[in-house]
Amino acid sequence: MLFKHRTVQADFEREVMPHLQALYGVALRMTRSEGDAEDLVQDAMLRAYRFWDGFEVGSNCRAWLMRILTNVFRNRYRERAREQEILGEAETSAANLGQFQGAAPRDAESALFGRMLSRDVETALATLPPEFRLPVILADLEDLSYKEIADIMECPAGTVMSRLYRGRRMLQKQLSDYAMQASQADAAGSAAPVAEAADEADSKLVDFDSFRRKKEGGRR
């Protein structure tokens, strides 16, 4: 018995331990607290071990672990998450968006990238409501597919797309605000405001299906 236990544990550790740092990174960016992130990772690992039977060898282990981590996060932080959801709605109301329809004017763009600091990006990401922060983290930092993210968030792939779209735009707005503040502080202050473009973008949802339908219609 003991021997078997050891082998299964060794199997598990060989497969799962390499993803510890990735799990911790996501946990830290979701909880925004080192202590909470460590607890979350430990709970997720124990849970993963308990449900190890459910892991299909050869599938993406990191995505499987992220799903467990997200579940633990959701259960544990349900109360806090509920508060943030209310906050989140205010933050994402259309009036606050309205940048970066697509590209920014060139000079504003180079100001944005030229002045981008890791600290600011981290802060801007932390201000996103969790339901927008998670897909951005999973897609941009962890390189997971829409399908994997949809499994993790337990939502349709279309929802992943629209949350990513909005999440990225919130980040872009936040960071261009920082860039503008920085350039004003420089007194030279000549960086153009990045965002003349399009408030109407807010009303426009990411409707990828209509892109498909139209395309198919066009072919007929």
Added chain:
Amino acid sequence: MTVTCAEADTALHAYIDGELTGSDREAYESHLRVCDACTDARRFQARFKAAIRGHLPRPALPVGLRSRVEAALAAAPARRRRFPWQAYPRVFTVGMAVAAALVLMVLNGQRPTRSAVLEQAISTFHHDVPMDVLSESCATVSDWFRGKVDFAFQPASARAAAHCQGGRLVNVRDRFGAYVVYQMTAGHRLGVMVVPSDNEPLAGSHQRLLQGRRAFVDSRRGVSTVVFREPDGLDYVFTADLDEDALANWVDTVYLGR
């Protein structure tokens, strides 16, 4: 068929995330060929994605967390062992279908619509594949490649302000190449792939002159790329989780400018 800008915009994020495939992808790309505004938007969003990734490397694991987790696992109740068909259900059912599909793909041949070298470099970088040789000494990595590739390959040494981590053989279609991973300052990762050219066109969203070489610069799927062809017939592809300008500047002043 034609795609309007508004429609292209709905596909933009799926495109830069590598989620747009087949005819959707073709429709989007054919719109890009005739629309500068959407091409700019694509470039901006790709660059933004790469910048976010570059600015937010994975935080270091806190000291003690690994052993804490290991101790917790050791104290957890024993698990049952699994039979292979529990562990690999899909492999058992669709293995044959996958094998058949692979044979078909090989028979159909590859369409050289995109730069194979670039695609290979991006996916090697993305998947953080295991190395054939692990060493912090660039000389050791360089020695390992001797006799394995048909060209002399000297990874940039410590002068280049990036430390060698290891290397592996890669193959792009029928050619063997060398791939070396460097650790840069602030936790950034850089991959350099060197492959004998088969004269396929190189690609990128824009061009820059780096120490007299015409280089193509781009950001895709969260990775910045710089690619150029040397007169000796080798293609060099640099991939990094840095902003594309920062990567191009580094290649220009540090890697090539020594």
